[in-house]
Amino acid sequence: MSTVYDKSESGKQGTSFSRELLAEGDPEGELDSELLRSEEPLLPEVTQPELIRHYTELSKKNYGVDDGLYPLGSCTMKHNPKPMEDLAGDPRFQKHHPLVSEEVVQGNLELAYKLGEDLKNISGMDGITLQPSAGAHGELTGMLMIRKYHEVNGELERRRKILLPDSSHGTNPASAAVAGFDAVEIKSNEKGTVDLEELRSKVGSDTAGIMLTVPNTLGIFEKDITEIAEIVHEAGGLCYFDGANLNAFLGRVRPGDIGMDITHFNLHKTFSTPHGGGGPGSGPVGVKEKLVPYLPVPQVEKNGEKYGFNYDVANSIGKVNAFPGSFGVMVKAYSYIRALGDQGLREVSGNAVLNANYLKEKLKESYTVAYEGLCKHEFVLSGSDVGGGVKTVDIAKRLLDYGYHPPTVYFPLIVKEALMVEPTETESKESLDKFVEAMRDIAEEAAEDPEVLHQAPKSTPVGRLDETKAAREPVLRWREEESGK
Numbered sequence: 001m002s003t004v005y006d007k008s009e010s011g012k013q014g015t016s017f018s019r020e021l022l023a024e025g026d027p028e029g030e031l032d033s034e035l036l037r038s039e040e041p042l043l044p045e046v047t048q049p050e051l052i053r054h055y056t057e058l059s060k061k062n063y064g065v066d067d068g069l070y071p072l073g074s075c076t077m078k079h080n081p082k083p084m085e086d087l088a089g090d091p092r093f094q095k096h097h098p099l100v101s102e103e104v105v106q107g108n109l110e111l112a113y114k115l116g117e118d119l120k121n122i123s124g125m126d127g128i129t130l131q132p133s134a135g136a137h138g139e140l141t142g143m144l145m146i147r148k149y150h151e152v153n154g155e156l157e158r159r160r161k162i163l164l165p166d167s168s169h170g171t172n173p174a175s176a177a178v179a180g181f182d183a184v185e186i187k188s189n190e191k192g193t194v195d196l197e198e199l200r201s202k203v204g205s206d207t208a209g210i211m212l213t214v215p216n217t218l219g220i221f222e223k224d225i226t227e228i229a230e231i232v233h234e235a236g237g238l239c240y241f242d243g244a245n246l247n248a249f250l251g252r253v254r255p256g257d258i259g260m261d262i263t264h265f266n267l268h269k270t271f272s273t274p275h276g277g278g279g280p281g282s283g284p285v286g287v288k289e290k291l292v293p294y295l296p297v298p299q300v301e302k303n304g305e306k307y308g309f310n311y312d313v314a315n316s317i318g319k320v321n322a323f324p325g326s327f328g329v330m331v332k333a334y335s336y337i338r339a340l341g342d343q344g345l346r347e348v349s350g351n352a353v354l355n356a357n358y359l360k361e362k363l364k365e366s367y368t369v370a371y372e373g374l375c376k377h378e379f380v381l382s383g384s385d386v387g388g389g390v391k392t393v394d395i396a397k398r399l400l401d402y403g404y405h406p407p408t409v410y411f412p413l414i415v416k417e418a419l420m421v422e423p424t425e426t427e428s429k430e431s432l433d434k435f436v437e438a439m440r441d442i443a444e445e446a447a448e449d450p451e452v453l454h455q456a457p458k459s460t461p462v463g464r465l466d467e468t469k470a471a472r473e474p475v476l477r478w479r480e481e482e483s484g485k
C-alpha cells in the first residue's frame with residue numbers, strides 16, 4: 001500500500017483547469033499580496049483516474065456495517081436503514097443554512113418539535129433538548145443542569161459529589177468531572193449490579209446526584225433501580241440515567257417511570273445513525289418537570305400553528321451548541337421512529353436482547369462469560385481462560401483474519417481480559433451462527449496452535465501494530481525526506 005504522494009510524479013495533472021490559470025493565482029490583482037502563496041502547495045501530482053483509483057482502493061480496505069457483522073459492545077452498531085439516509089440527504093432538508101429565518105424552515109422546526117415529543121414519550125420525561133452533539137455532550141449538559149438545580153436551591157457549595165458505579169460507561173465520570181463535580185465510585189456486587197449497602201454508605205448531604213448506565217457496561221439491567229432512586233432522592237440528590245443503549249429496553253421501560261430525573265439518548269446509536277460513522281452525532285437530553293427550567297436555549301416551541309425558537313428562559317444553563325443541533329441525525333431518528341411505530345420499537349429491544357442472549361449461550365461453550373444470567377443487549381466474555389498464553393488482544397486480531405470486526409476489548413475495566421460483544425438486533429440466526437463458528441475455531445487454535453493467534457492478523461493491509469506508539473509519538477506532518485520526492 002502506498003500513499004498518494006508515493007504515486008505523485010512531477011508534471012501530472014488531475015484537474016481540468018489549465019495550469020497557467022492555477023499558477024496565475026490572482027490575475028485581476030484583487031488580493032493583497034500577503035494573502036497569496038509564495039510557494040506552490042505541497043499537493044500530489046496524479047491524474048484523475050489515478051486519484052480515483054487510489055481512494056477506491058483505500059475504501060475497499062475498510063470494514064463497515066455493509067460488509068458484515070459488527071459485534072462492537074458499548075460503541076454499538078444498531079440497525080441503520082438506507083431509506084433514512086436518503087431522507088436526511090433530501091436537499092429540502094439539507095440545503096437550509098442554519099441562520100435562515102424561522103419562517104423559511106417551519107417544516108424543519110416542526111420535525112424537531114415532533115421528534116422531541118416522541119422522545120419525551122419514549123423516555124417518560126417532561127422536557128427535552130435536541131442540542132447536544134453526542135452522548136457525552138448530553139451527559140455534560142445533564143450535569144450542568146444538576147449544577148444549576150443545586151445552585152438555584154442554594155446547595156451547590158456542599159453538593160460536590162456524583163456517585164458512579166464501577167460498571168458505568170467511561171464517559172460518565174469524565175462528564176461529572178468536566179462539570180466540576182467529584183466522581184465517587186460505587187463498587188458492584190457479585191451479580192454485577194449496584195451494591196445497595198455500598199451506595200447507602202456513600203450517599204449523603206454532599207451528594208449532587210448519581211449517574212447510572214442502564215443497562216450497565218456488563219449488559220445487565222439495574223434491577224434495584226427504583227430503590228437506588230429512593231436512596232439518592234432521600235439524600236437530596238438527582239438521578240441521571242445514561243440511556244445511550246436504549247435499544248435494550250425500548251418500548252418496555254421508561255427511565256421517567258422508574259425514578260430517573262434526566263436521561264440522554266444517543267440518536268446515533270438507537271435511532272438509525274451509526275455510532276462512529278464519522279459524525280455528526282446527536283445526544284438529546286430529556287428531563288423531569290423540576291429540571292425543565294434549566295434546559296439549554298434555544299428551545300423549539302409550538303405557538304398556535306407556528307414553530308419557533310425560544311431563547312428567553314430565565315434559569316437556562318445557556319447554549320451548549322453553536323446551532324440547534326445535528327439536524328440530519330434528527331431527520332433519520334424521526335423517520336425511523338415513525339416508520340417503526342410503537343410495536344416496531346418494542347421489537348427492536350426484543351430482538352436486541354434475544355440476539356445477545358443467543359450469542360452468549362453459544363459462546364459460553366468456548367469462552368468464560370464474566371457474569372452469568374440473562375443479559376440485555378450485550379454481554380462480556382473474558383479472554384483469560386482460552387489457554388496457550390493467548391490474550392484478548394490475540395483473539396480480537398485473529399477475528400480480523402476471519403473477516404470480522406472485533407468486539408470491544410479491555411472494557412469494562414472490572415473484567416479481566418474483557419471482550420464485550422453486542423450483536424445488532426437485525427442480525428439473522430445464520431449470521432450469528434457463523435460468528436460463533438469463527439469464535440469457536442479461534443478457541444481451538446488457542447489450544448492447538450497459539451502461535452497463529454500471537455501472529456495475527458495476517459490477512460490485513462498491516463499486521464500487528466505497536467499499540468501505543470501511534471498515540472505517544474504521532475506523526476502529523478508529511479515528511480518530504482521520507483517520500484524521496
Ligand SMILES: *Cc1c(COP(=O)(O)O)cnc(C)c1O
Pocket residue numbers: 074075076133134135136137169171213242244245266281283
Ligand atoms: C456510547 C455511549 C456513550 C457516549 O456516547 P458518545 O456519543 O460516543 O459521546 C455514553 N454512554 C454509553 C453507555 C454509551 O454506550
